[in-house]
Amino acid sequence: MNKMKLSFLSRMENDVFARTSAIAFLLPLQLTSQQVMELKTIVSEGVVNAMIHGYEGQQNKMIDLEIGYDEHQLVTIIITDHGVGINDLDLAMQPMFTTKHELERSGMGMNIMSAFADSFDCFTKVNEGSKLVIQKQL
């Protein structure tokens, strides 16, 4: 029923840009504060993973964020990077698993996203990148 797409550089300050833009776009849906918190978290986890893991901290790469919703209040969020990809997705989905311990990562991002979503899919290929497709029924 409505959709948008944003492309932005993998710069740290674009994390807050991405999540607040997502909420601004979804404003017509009259979200509860709990839903706002969950949607912001989903977007931030996905975007920060693209920055830190997908692009390994390089700040000059592009991340795409697409958001759509239909007449049944089903929200779809798609986050794409063209970075390193994920070698072992099952492992990446394990709570507290992180490949960046030295950066004090908690390894909870993938779990938090899937817990706040109604469906969570990750399509990834090593050296090509990752695409998260997340749906949330409001």
Next chain:
Amino acid sequence: MKYLVEKEVLYFYFTGDFDYLEIQTIKQEVILILNETSSKKVVFDLEDIKFIDSTGIGFILARYKQLHKQQKLLLLSNISSENKVILAMSGVFQIIDLIKSEVKP
């Protein structure tokens, strides 16, 4: 970020978001203060934190471990009910206790 010591307890008052950018900004200073403090007990007051993601959780857990190594205790206080959801989900409260603190800067 403000901090103060009262009755030998070190209190930190964080504001804004516990996200990738803001954690990056405060991390080194907090690490330094925690390494130098003589307080055995540290409280992170999160009342003015609006948003926490897994980067923020990683920061809290890392500071807990840092203090634990020096036989010091970290406590969290005044967390909003929304932020509690994500901290509980990540198992933070299985390691770090939550208190209600009236001490304010």
